Amino acid sequence: MEVFDVAKSRRRAAKNKNPRIFTLEHANRTLPLVQRIVADMVRQYKKVDALEERCHIRRPSVSSEAQAKLCRQYESELEKLRELSAELAAIGCEIKDWRIGLIDFAAVREGRVIELCWRLGETQIEHWHEVGAGFQNRRPIDETFAVPATV
Numbered sequence: 001m002e003v004f005d006v007a008k009s010r011r012r013a014a015k016n017k018n019p020r021i022f023t024l025e026h027a028n029r030t031l032p033l034v035q036r037i038v039a040d041m042v043r044q045y046k047k048v049d050a051l052e053e054r055c056h057i058r059r060p061s062v063s064s065e066a067q068a069k070l071c072r073q074y075e076s077e078l079e080k081l082r083e084l085s086a087e088l089a090a091i092g093c094e095i096k097d098w099r100i101g102l103i104d105f106a107a108v109r110e111g112r113v114i115e116l117c118w119r120l121g122e123t124q125i126e127h128w129h130e131v132g133a134g135f136q137n138r139r140p141i142d143e144t145f146a147v148p149a150t151v
Helices: 006-014 024-056 064-091
Strands: 094-097 102-109 112-119 127-130
Touching: 024 064, 024 102, 024 112, 064 094
Parallel strands: none
Antiparallel strands: 094 102, 102 112, 112 127
């Protein structure tokens, strides 16, 4: 039985050497679809997270049949999360935080790859950061920000 591992999922995504490159306009146009998927992912992650410990830590007060049922439910919910993750990956963006729905879109700025940063609840992409810099280092997109379509 595989435990859901966010770090492992990120490492797998990082192995993709040719990420899809978005313009700011294109990334913003994808947001209605991305928002629906990410909202579902956040809800699904909460279900998986709540079931994970209960499934993997055997409690004497729980019968083996009840434990097996719990683990089947966990596997089913985990598979739904994987499917949502695959949908998001097919669009070309990457989830950075499953709990809050933090997403990055690869883009190019001044000849280098950067990440456009969006969080569930925001109406459009308004921030960016250097690759790997993370949410805490995001910077606002202002009128001087331009993202060409190619690398």
